[in-house]
Amino acid sequence: TQLLEQSPQFLSIQEGENLTVYCNSSSVFSSLQWYRQEPGEGPVLLVTVVTGGEVKKLKRLTFQFGDARKDSSLHITAAQTGDTGLYLCAGAQKLVFGQGTRLTINP
Amino acid sequence: NAGVMQNPRHLVRRRGQEARLRCSPMKGHSHVYWYRQLPEEGLKFMVYLQKENIIDESGMPKERFSAEFPKEGPSILRIQQVVRGDSAAYFCASSSRVSSSSPLHFGNGTRLTVT
Numbered sequence: 001t002q003l004l005e006q007s008p009q010f011l012s013i014q015e016g017e018n019l020t021v022y023c024n025s026s027s028v029f030s031s032l033q034w035y036r037q038e039p040g041e042g043p044v045l046l047v048t049v050v051t052g053g054e055v056k057k058l059k060r061l062t063f064q065f066g067d068a069r070k071d072s073s074l075h076i077t078a079a080q081t082g083d084t085g086l087y088l089c090a091g092a093q094k095l096v097f098g099q100g101t102r103l104t105i106n107p
Numbered sequence: 108n109a110g111v112m113q114n115p116r117h118l119v120r121r122r123g124q125e126a127r128l129r130c131s132p133m134k135g136h137s138h139v140y141w142y143r144q145l146p147e148e149g150l151k152f153m154v155y156l157q158k159e160n161i162i163d164e165s166g167m168p169k170e171r172f173s174a175e176f177p178k179e180g181p182s183i184l185r186i187q188q189v190v191r192g193d194s195a196a197y198f199c200a201s202s203s204r205v206s207s208s209s210p211l212h213f214g215n216g217t218r219l220t221v222t
Contacts, residue, residue, distance in 0.1 A: 006149075031208035042111070042198050042213030043150070050208055088149055092208055095140065099149035 003027070004091055004098035012104040016078055021101040023089035024071045030092045032072050034063055037086040037100075079105045111201050112181075113214035120189050120221050128184040128217045132201030139182040140211060141167075141174060144196045153197075156182060157204075189221045 005024050013019055023032070031050045035043035047056050049065035049072060056063045060083075062075040076083055086100045112131040120126050132139050137158045142150040152166040156176040167174065171189075176182040186193055196218050200211035 033208070033210065035213075040215070042200070042215050043211075044213070045210040048208050048210060090150075090211075095211060096152060097142070097150040102147070 004089055004096055006087075006089060006098035006101050008101060009099065010102050010104075012106060013079060014106050015081055018075070018077050019079060019103070020073055020075045021087055021103070022071065022073050023098050025091060026070065027091070028069050030069070032065060032069075032092070033090045033095070034072070034074055035088045035090065037088060038084075043086075043088055079103075081105045081107050111199060111212050111214035113197075113199050113217050115217060116215065118217055118219045120219065122190055122221055123188050126186040126189050126193070126219055126221075128186075128197050128199075128219070130182040130184070130199030130201075130214060132182070132199075133212050136201035136203050136212070138202045138204040139176050140200045140202075141182075141184050142198045142200065144198060144216070150198060153184070186219075189219075191221050194219055194221045 007022050031048055033048045034046045036046055037043040047063045049063055052067045052069045054065045060077045064073050084105050086102050088097050088100045090097045111133055114129050118126055139156045141153040143153055144150050154167045154174045155163040158176055159178050171187045173185045196216045198213055198216045200213045202209045202211050
């Protein structure tokens, strides 16, 4: 069974700070996706990473896929209150989801 | 709205009743996934269907739960004889499944409450 562990589970920081959240597994994934979910809504895809070592940027968000394709990180620079939400990573092939990091950005 | 449509948004059932959750995938998508989410938790895979076929139901309880995706019409997740522990948000997602990295497009979920 492929398992994804996300850390931290909860994170609360002040607006303007930087943060990194992690997604780790003992399994190798052909690709990994990051989603953000807001209360009362379904998850929305942020990015897909496919190649080991790949780095993708989405404005203030930087996603990295580990060289061995077992782990990934999401770094947010100068966090804003609009970044608040549940961040989920999901690994192919069955799109197994981690338990998420619940991020709160305080004004 | 060409997105994934789930209905109802909220469903209240008494113990022992049946719950039917519907999901219309995005136009052109023939792959549907159902996930269950408890408060403060991530998404737990239940079942993956392609038109008229169940591809993977390894996450679905063997009893009381069933899913279908007919040739015509929405995908249905059916829960018979609901119990309090079935209370959760149920999300449907669809994809074109061109590859295993094809993104999933999620609906806004059905929140089932069993009283």
